[in-house]
Amino acid sequence: MSNSTLTRKQALAFAAPAFIAILPFFVACLYILRFSLSGEQGRIEGFSIDAYRNLMTPFFGRSVWLTLRLAFFATVIALMMAVPLAFLLTTLKRPVARRTLTVIILLPMILNLLVQAYGWILLLGPSGALNTVLRNLGIIDRPLFLLFNETGVLLGLIQTSLPLAVFPIVSAVRAISQEHLEAASSLGASNWRIFRDVTLPLLRPALLGAASICFAFNASAFAVPLLLGGRRVQMMGVAIRDMISPLFNWSGAAAAGMILIVMTLFLMIFSAWLVRLTTEKTKG
Amino acid sequence: MNSKFTRRGFLQTSAAAGAVLSAPAIARAGQNFSGKEIRLLTWSDNTGLAILENIAKPFEEKTGAKVIADRTGSTSEMVAKLRASGGRAQYDVITLAGVGAVELAGDGLLAQPDLNKLPNLTDVDPRFRTGADGHGIGYLLWTGGLIYNTKTFKEAPKSYAEMWDAQPGRLFMPPATWTDALDTVYATGKMLGGDGTNSDEAFAKLAELRRNILTFGENPGQLSELFRSDALDIGGVYAPAFFAKELANPEQSNMGATYDVDEGFFADLMYTIMPKSKPGEDDVVHAFINYTLDADVQGVMAEAVLNGPINQKAVMSDAAKASPFIIKPEQLSDKAVVHDKNFIADVREGWIQTYQQTLS
Amino acid sequence: MRVGLLPAQGGSYRWVMLTLATMGILISALPVAVVTLMSFSAAETSGFPPSEFSLRWYGEVARMFSNEDASSAQSVVDSTLTSLLVAVIVMMISTVVCVPLAYALARGERRIRAGMELLFTLPLVFPLVMLGIAFLLIAEGLAWELGIWRIIIPHIALVLPFVLRNCLSAMGGISVELEEAAISLGAPPLRAIWDIVVPLMKAGILAGLIFALIISFNEFTITFFMYTIDVSTLPIWMYSRTVSSLDPSTLALSVYIIAADVILILLVDKLIAGRANLF
Numbered sequence: 001m002s003n004s005t006l007t008r009k010q011a012l013a014f015a016a017p018a019f020i021a022i023l024p025f026f027v028a029c030l031y032i033l034r035f036s037l038s039g040e041q042g043r044i045e046g047f048s049i050d051a052y053r054n055l056m057t058p059f060f061g062r063s064v065w066l067t068l069r070l071a072f073f074a075t076v077i078a079l080m081m082a083v084p085l086a087f088l089l090t091t092l093k094r095p096v097a098r099r100t101l102t103v104i105i106l107l108p109m110i111l112n113l114l115v116q117a118y119g120w121i122l123l124l125g126p127s128g129a130l131n132t133v134l135r136n137l138g139i140i141d142r143p144l145f146l147l148f149n150e151t152g153v154l155l156g157l158i159q160t161s162l163p164l165a166v167f168p169i170v171s172a173v174r175a176i177s178q179e180h181l182e183a184a185s186s187l188g189a190s191n192w193r194i195f196r197d198v199t200l201p202l203l204r205p206a207l208l209g210a211a212s213i214c215f216a217f218n219a220s221a222f223a224v225p226l227l228l229g230g231r232r233v234q235m236m237g238v239a240i241r242d243m244i245s246p247l248f249n250w251s252g253a254a255a256a257g258m259i260l261i262v263m264t265l266f267l268m269i270f271s272a273w274l275v276r277l278t279t280e281k282t283k284g
Numbered sequence: 285m286n287s288k289f290t291r292r293g294f295l296q297t298s299a300a301a302g303a304v305l306s307a308p309a310i311a312r313a314g315q316n317f318s319g320k321e322i323r324l325l326t327w328s329d330n331t332g333l334a335i336l337e338n339i340a341k342p343f344e345e346k347t348g349a350k351v352i353a354d355r356t357g358s359t360s361e362m363v364a365k366l367r368a369s370g371g372r373a374q375y376d377v378i379t380l381a382g383v384g385a386v387e388l389a390g391d392g393l394l395a396q397p398d399l400n401k402l403p404n405l406t407d408v409d410p411r412f413r414t415g416a417d418g419h420g421i422g423y424l425l426w427t428g429g430l431i432y433n434t435k436t437f438k439e440a441p442k443s444y445a446e447m448w449d450a451q452p453g454r455l456f457m458p459p460a461t462w463t464d465a466l467d468t469v470y471a472t473g474k475m476l477g478g479d480g481t482n483s484d485e486a487f488a489k490l491a492e493l494r495r496n497i498l499t500f501g502e503n504p505g506q507l508s509e510l511f512r513s514d515a516l517d518i519g520g521v522y523a524p525a526f527f528a529k530e531l532a533n534p535e536q537s538n539m540g541a542t543y544d545v546d547e548g549f550f551a552d553l554m555y556t557i558m559p560k561s562k563p564g565e566d567d568v569v570h571a572f573i574n575y576t577l578d579a580d581v582q583g584v585m586a587e588a589v590l591n592g593p594i595n596q597k598a599v600m601s602d603a604a605k606a607s608p609f610i611i612k613p614e615q616l617s618d619k620a621v622v623h624d625k626n627f628i629a630d631v632r633e634g635w636i637q638t639y640q641q642t643l644s
Numbered sequence: 645m646r647v648g649l650l651p652a653q654g655g656s657y658r659w660v661m662l663t664l665a666t667m668g669i670l671i672s673a674l675p676v677a678v679v680t681l682m683s684f685s686a687a688e689t690s691g692f693p694p695s696e697f698s699l700r701w702y703g704e705v706a707r708m709f710s711n712e713d714a715s716s717a718q719s720v721v722d723s724t725l726t727s728l729l730v731a732v733i734v735m736m737i738s739t740v741v742c743v744p745l746a747y748a749l750a751r752g753e754r755r756i757r758a759g760m761e762l763l764f765t766l767p768l769v770f771p772l773v774m775l776g777i778a779f780l781l782i783a784e785g786l787a788w789e790l791g792i793w794r795i796i797i798p799h800i801a802l803v804l805p806f807v808l809r810n811c812l813s814a815m816g817g818i819s820v821e822l823e824e825a826a827i828s829l830g831a832p833p834l835r836a837i838w839d840i841v842v843p844l845m846k847a848g849i850l851a852g853l854i855f856a857l858i859i860s861f862n863e864f865t866i867t868f869f870m871y872t873i874d875v876s877t878l879p880i881w882m883y884s885r886t887v888s889s890l891d892p893s894t895l896a897l898s899v900y901i902i903a904a905d906v907i908l909i910l911l912v913d914k915l916i917a918g919r920a921n922l923f
Contacts, residue, residue: 010833014748017741018764018804025767025801028778032770035778042367042391059641081668084661087649099913103906104669107676109858110905112882114503115898119675121506122682122692126453126498127513129692143515145453148499159671164806166668167855171813171848173649181649191657199649206813209761213809216768223865227506230499231459232644240771246360246461247636248367248387250777257774264769265762272758323873328884354873355884365869368780372787374873 029261036254043250051255060239060256067236068263070150071218074157075165078214079207081158082165086173089166105166108159117227120147120155148230156224161214168213172206208275212268219264236260318348320568325362325375328355329504331525334588335379343575349568359384360461366559367391373559376569379576383463385420385555386625394419395560401570404577404595409613412553412594415625420555421573424585425592427611427620428464428550429543430520431456431527433511434534437518440542444471447518448489452496456507456519459500460640466628467521467550469635470621474547480621483635491642500644511538521550524609525590531609541609548619551592551611586610676902683895701896708897720881724904727878730792731861731908734799738807738856739849746811746845747837751820757812764808767801776869783870794870795877799860806859807852814848815841854909861905 039046085105092098108116123129126143134140146152176199184194200207222237231238236256243253324340326332332355340351354374357365359381366373366388373393388394396418399405405413405421412422432441447455458464472486473479498516501507504526510516511530530537543549556573575581582593587604592611604610611620651658678692683701685694709720749757767775779798783790790797818841826836842849864879871880882901885894 011748011752014744015760018745018808021737021741021800022764022767022804024779024782024797025775025804028775028782028798028801029766029770031778031782032774059637081664081671084650084665085668087661088665091650099910101669103909104673106854106858106905106909107672107902110862110902111676111679111898112862112864112879112901114505115679115895116675117503117506118509118895119678121509122513122678123674125510125513126515127510143453145498155671159675162668162672167851168809168813171810171851172816174847175814175816175818191651191655195657205816209809209813212762212765213768213805216765220769220771222771222773226502231502232497232500234640234644237771237773241773242461244773244777245364246383247633248364253771253774253777257771260771261766261769265766268762268765272762276758332884352873356868356880361868364777365780368777368869369784372784 032254032257035251036258038251038254041249041251051249051251052259054252055255055259059234063234063236063239064259064263066150066234067219067260068267070153070157070233070235071215071221074154074161074218075211075214077154078158078161078165079211082162082169082210083203083207085162085166086169089170090173105163109163113156113160113223113227116159117156120152120228124152124155147228148232150229150233152228152230153225153233153235156228157218157221160221160224161217164217165210165214168206168210169203172203176202204275208271212271215267216264219260315347315571317565317568317571320349320565322349322351322377322564322568322572323375323562324351324353324572325378326353326355327359327379328357329526330528331589331591332379334585338584338588339572339576339581342581343572346575347568347571349572351572363387366393373561374563375559376562376564377572378557378559379423380555380557381426381463382415382420382553382555382625383628385416385557386629388557388559389416389419393559395558395562397421397558397570397573398566401567402574402577404574404579407579407595407597408577409594409596409616411622415553415555416557420557421577422594423554423556423576424582424589425594425611425616426523426525426552426554427543427590427592428467428521428523428552429541430518430545431507431511431522431524432518432540432542433514433516433538434540435514435538437540440540440544441518442544443546444468444475444520447520448492450496450517453498454515454517455493455496456499456501456510456516456522457493457497457643458520458522459502460636460643463552463623463628464521464523464550465639466623466632466635467621469639470550470623471521471545471547481627481631483631483638487638487642490639494643497643508537508539512536514538528588528590528609531590543608543611543615543619548621549611551616551620551622553594553622554591592616679895680899680902683892683899685892701892704893705896705900708893720878723876723878723881726792726795726875727861730795730799730877731857733792733796734803734860735853735856735912737796738800738803739853742804742807742811742852743842743845743849746808746815746848747841750812750815750818761808761812765805768805772865776866779866780869792875794872795867795875798866798870799863802863802866803856803859806855810848810852810855811845812848814845814851818844850913853912857908857912858905861908862901 035044036051037047037049038044038051039048089098089101092101121128124146125131126145131143134144180198180202181194184198189197220237221235222241225233225235225238240253240256243249243256326335336353336355340353343349344351362378362380363384394416402421408422412425414421430441430444458468469483469486469490470480472489473482476482476485476489478485498510499506501519501522507516508527508530524531524541527539527541530539531541534540556576558569562569577595579595579597580599582595582598583600583604585591586593586598587601587610590609593600593613596613650661682692682694684697684699686696686698686700687694749760775798783794822840823836826840827833831839862879864883867877867880871877878901882897885897
């Protein structure tokens with residue numbers, strides 16, 4: 001069966017402009033791939049897999065594991081907040097309220113991370129507002145270290161990826177037909193029940209899309225671990241930046257970049273497959 | 285589509301017209317470069333800003349030339365960008381740290397300045413005249429010492445050993461990729477009685493600090509906020525030059541800095557360089573480089589950014605002469621550690637890795 | 645009446661949802677709120693919260709704009725104009741290419757769609773620093789006089805994932821029957837798509853547009869490698885002022901940039917949604 005109103009030719013014609021637009025990026029990808037196989041660190045010359053071989057250290061392995069772990073948790077938490085935010089955004093009736101909320105959610109993408117990190121230090125730093133309040137209340141006598149460690153990085157990753165999660169979900173929430181919800185509601189299903197059995201399954205493709213975009217974004221982050229991790233959290237993005245400058249090991253950076261991209265792709269394909277499996281099961 | 289905005293072009297012509305009007309004044313100053321342009325690349329931090337104010341502006345007034353400045357990035361970012369753009373240099377003059385000049389000279393991207401066109405060099409301490417195989421002209425001395433909290437330390441600490449007495453979570457260290465990190469290893473080695481190159485010992489000692497470190501000071505702005513809010517006690521090796529404003533006002537900032545430590549302090553010569561394929565004219569560029577070494581300019585710059593002047597006749601204000609944060613040429617002899625560039629090149633990669641792995 | 649998503653009453657569900665949403669809002673807004681508050685501080689370098697308020701730093705920023713230094717390559721006015729131009733071109737191109745692609749994917753085979761989605765997510769995965777170097781090396785290798793396009797081309801690649809995702813999500817709820825009905829009534833297929841599908845996609849398109857605009861307008865990392873003395877953007881200009889000191893005038897400047905972004909968002913919103921009232 002074809003559920004398409006397009007012929008194959010038309011479909012190709014529809015897709016062609018986007019491919020032209022993304023072509024320079026793929027050229028850059030191939031360039032990076034070629035660079036990772038270069039025999040020299042600073043320029044492309046000869047072939048060698050030394051760049052990859054040099055990365056096979058326990059230190060780099062830990063960095064890979066840390067990157068995957070932080071990106072995963074940040075994505076899960078961001079999605080947990082994104083869904084209610086999307087509900088709220090679609091429920092708000094007054095345009096002013098809706099627009100304000102939209103802008104608030106977009107803020108982390110707008111403001112220079114350096115300045116945002118400054119804001120976090122004032123709030124959560126060892127002598128920031130939170131620690132001062134807690135200390136004055138006598139709840140703690142040593143400051144809580146919320147920044148310059150994995151907690152700080154996690155917070156920053158959630159913050160920067162939240163807008164990426166919210167908006168695809170908003171579009172999907174808008175598309176949920178009222179009848180579904182009304183039907184479920186008139187059958188007396190509880191809110192949680194509707195959420196679990198009706199809303200979530202309908203949102204699943206959007207959730208998956210949002211998750212993969214967040215994960216990819218988080219896995220390659222470098223400014224957040226640099227500024228909120230105090231450099232003690234060696235995510236791959238930071239390692240790659242260090243290799244580009246000041247170490248000028250560009251082939252190594254390219255190799256690390258390739259490893260990162262292959263891993264992320266693998267995880268994304270795996271999760272897409274997983275979702276297809278579960279949806280097919282529920283249908284069958 | 286080409287959309288260069290024409291506004292800049294307009295400003296240039298009007299600047300040139302202005303220069304023509306004031307031509308007699310320029311003629312008296314000796315050199316007249318009105319209508320000529322220099323493209324300068326320098327640091328984005330306050331040291332770069334000081335160059336604009338104290339070097340570029342007076343140079344424009346003196347000669348009529350126009351200095352177009354690009355203030356972006358750290359030395360390593362500049363080098364990465366220049367390397368990637370290969371032959372097509374957009375700049376005439378670049379100020380950067382010694383390591384960067386050596387890297388670029390090694391790539392064959394730099395021209396050798398004609399020393400005969402730089403008369404001010406004769407006043408410069410012979411040790412600091414040129415570098416990077418004659419491709420770099422000395423500029424100022426970047427110096428690193430101990431930074432401390434004036435609330436915690438009533439008197440300046442006397443040794444890097446104080447870092448080991450810091451409370452947990454109140455210590456900062458330089459990031460692994462900075463030269464300051466290599467200096468820290470070196471200082472630790474000396475503290476342990478070695479000559480500084482005893483790195484195995486030093487790293488074993490540094491490992492004890494791991495739990496106490498709050499952050500690696502990648503961003504001086506963050507450090508200054510952490511000191512202000514009394515969250516840090518001490519850290520190093522780090523450059524007081526980042527904190528010129530804070531050090532002038534310790535009541536507000538809680539920040540102090542010292543070079544007077546048993547193991548010595550660290551000095552690194554910064555260079556002015558010119559790319560091979562520079563767009564501007566040779567004479568103007570040389571005049572500009574010569575001007576950076578002028579006795580008055582060196583004095584003013586030293587005071588503005590707390591760097592050490594290399595012109596032995598540098599004219600400094602009394603305040604600058606008295607300032608403990610500015611290293612004068614004569615102070616360099618006894619306690620300054622000036623690394624051999626070859627030594628740094630040898631140990632750099634290994635030390636960076638070990639530093640990272642022991643501490644983070 | 646709308647049912648379900650956030651009911652006006654109803655125990656734990658509503659409570660949990662609202663708590664999570666509030667946490668999301670706090671995480672997004674808190675640093676900005678703090679920074680905004682600090683920018684009104686009267687003191688030179690005061691603690692938080694500031695004890696006295698003034699507009700002095702805003703005056704400082706205004707001065708920065710009015711007597712700007714002609715000798716600086718990165719003139720703030722030029723940079724702002726370049727940023728705007730780049731962002732608008734990026735926004736238009738990326739949307740124009742993504743809408744048909746999203747349609748083709750949504751109506752095409754599922755397997756192809758999944759593959760394409762992955763392909764178009766790739767620009768997000770690559771560490772930006774690496775991409776920046778690669779683009780610069782390629783551009784310099786080709787030695788073409790690209791002008792403003794040396795920034796636009798990489799930006800388009802960066803925003804495509806966002807624009808496509810948003811368009812695809814919007815397509816998700818549009819059933820084929822609508823177009824088929826139109827076609828069976830005699831409308832040519834392209835016409836049916838333009839008249840029926842595109843208006844229904846509007847919310848997604850708009851979200852995509854806004855993402856493209858904001859990302860391009862604020863992009864720093866790749867631009868850092870690609871800019872030249874003649875073509876430079878606002879974030880580059882901003883960077884040369886924030887990197888070393890975070891004094892209140894920097895914060896005031898940040899507030900100004902936020903305001904510029906908000907105006908842009910509202911403008912796009914008005915222009916696009918004004919006719920359809922979808923956003």
